[in-house]
Amino acid sequence: MTSLLEPNIDIALIPILETVADPEIPVLTVLDLGVIREAVEENGLVSIKLTPTYSGCPAMDVIGDDLKAAFAKNGMKAEVTLILSPAWSTDWMSEAGKRKMEAYGIAAPLEESADKAVLLGNAKLVKCTNCGSTNTHLVSQFGSTACKALFKCDDCQEPFDYFKCLK
Amino acid sequence: MKNENLYNYILGIADNSLILGQRLGELCGHGPNLETDIAMTNINLDLIGQARSYYQYAGKLTGQDKSEDDIAFLRLEREYRNVLLVEQPNTHFGYVMVRQFLFDMFHFMLMEKLQHSKDETLVAIANKGIKEVSYHKRFSSDWIKRLGDGTAESNAKIQEAINDLWRFTDEFFQLTEADKAMVEVGIGVDVSKLKEDYYKKVSEVLEEATLQTPENKYFTKGGKEGLHTEHMGYILAELQYMQRTFPNMTW
Ligand SMILES: [Zn+2]
Numbered sequence: 001m002t003s004l005l006e007p008n009i010d011i012a013l014i015p016i017l018e019t020v021a022d023p024e025i026p027v028l029t030v031l032d033l034g035v036i037r038e039a040v041e042e043n044g045l046v047s048i049k050l051t052p053t054y055s056g057c058p059a060m061d062v063i064g065d066d067l068k069a070a071f072a073k074n075g076m077k078a079e080v081t082l083i084l085s086p087a088w089s090t091d092w093m094s095e096a097g098k099r100k101m102e103a104y105g106i107a108a109p110l111e112e113s114a115d116k117a118v119l120l121g122n123a124k125l126v127k128c129t130n131c132g133s134t135n136t137h138l139v140s141q142f143g144s145t146a147c148k149a150l151f152k153c154d155d156c157q158e159p160f161d162y163f164k165c166l167k
Numbered sequence: 168m169k170n171e172n173l174y175n176y177i178l179g180i181a182d183n184s185l186i187l188g189q190r191l192g193e194l195c196g197h198g199p200n201l202e203t204d205i206a207m208t209n210i211n212l213d214l215i216g217q218a219r220s221y222y223q224y225a226g227k228l229t230g231q232d233k234s235e236d237d238i239a240f241l242r243l244e245r246e247y248r249n250v251l252l253v254e255q256p257n258t259h260f261g262y263v264m265v266r267q268f269l270f271d272m273f274h275f276m277l278m279e280k281l282q283h284s285k286d287e288t289l290v291a292i293a294n295k296g297i298k299e300v301s302y303h304k305r306f307s308s309d310w311i312k313r314l315g316d317g318t319a320e321s322n323a324k325i326q327e328a329i330n331d332l333w334r335f336t337d338e339f340f341q342l343t344e345a346d347k348a349m350v351e352v353g354i355g356v357d358v359s360k361l362k363e364d365y366y367k368k369v370s371e372v373l374e375e376a377t378l379q380t381p382e383n384k385y386f387t388k389g390g391k392e393g394l395h396t397e398h399m400g401y402i403l404a405e406l407q408y409m410q411r412t413f414p415n416m417t418w
Binding site: 052054055056057058083084085086087088119139140141142143144145146150164166167 | 213217296305
């Protein structure tokens with residue numbers, strides 16, 4: 001088995017992949033999310049290996065269909081396989097993606113130890129997406145989707161989502 | 168079926184996730200507040216997602232092109248392998264959290280060990296699942312501490328739930344025929360070896376929550392062999408209604 005820690009993506013396919021967005025965080029493309037582990041073309045057939053963020057993430061079925069539709073629009077047939085191993089990690093999100101996510105109103109994942117500290121309520125490190133203050137607190141470990149936690153800013157009072165670190 | 172033991176072994180793990188997921192799903196829109204409501208449905212989603220991965224794998228093993236839906240929806244009660252704990256009803260929020268906590272502590276330990284299975288697919292599911300289960304465990308443990316170490320009323324209600332559900336915990340550590348066969352070939356986890364550590368870790372949380380660890384030695388079992396409590400039929404009636412009324416329906 002080849003390692004998929006480094007995704008194997010044909011450069012020629014990137015412009016098409018970039019048109020497919022996460023249905024729940026539409027500012028992020030599937031490449032920003034890091035869920036495409038392989039995309040290669042052979043004799044007009046594109047085979048894609050997609051890994052879910054969370055096991056039950058309902059966005060995955062939609063992303064699979066959107067990928068097929070995006071390639072169909074470019075006259076190519078795509079085949080999407082869902083793979084579980086290696087398991088997705090927030091480390092695979094692109095830096096550009098993290099910045100876009102913050103501008104969209106979702107705080108980007110901190111690194112592992114900082115993440116643990118904020119989710120246990122031991123540290124104030126999550127930056128409010130509205131005013132930038134780190135004077136924020138955890139409201140709920142689970143937010144609007146499984147991948148997020150709900151925070152609230154104690155300076156501007158804005159409630160916001162934080163994308164949890166997954167490693 | 169060539170891999171009947173493996174098939175049954177997988178269902179033994181998957182059915183726990185499916186049935187507990189179904190129980191949590193019943194609470195959608197009924198949580199005590201918005202945050203806990205969302206948390207319980209998120210945990211449900213993780214569990215159903217894990218169950219899907221197991222059933223997809225099990226479906227391939229049957230060699231008859233069985234789908235995940237066929238396995239999830241079209242079995243008889245006696246063919247479900249989940250432990251009795253997960254089918255226990257949603258009474259009050261504290262009860263739901265105790266059921267969750269007692270399961271999460273076991274589930275986490277099982278996933279830890281399953282990561283070292285000789286079966287590549289099970290390893291992949293466990294590697295993914297353990298990250299999710301660690302969040303579940305943290306959520307339910309926090310609630311046990313908060314309610315146990317809360318008011319006199321919350322403490323009494325939680326203690327009562329623990330006393331009531333405790334009798335289902337020993338079943339986690341029973342080995343079925345499929346378990347034994349899979350342990351032998353290095354695929355399955357020998358759950359009987361997790362027992363001591365489980366009770367130790369559970370007691371630590373209970374102590375922190377100012378709760379008593381029950382001392383009863385009477386345990387109920389049967390779920391893993393398909394002998395369920397009276398609650399199971401109601402769960403399946405709801406779970407299977409659509410597929411049985413409109414066979415092969417899709418939307
Ligand atoms: Zn703010």
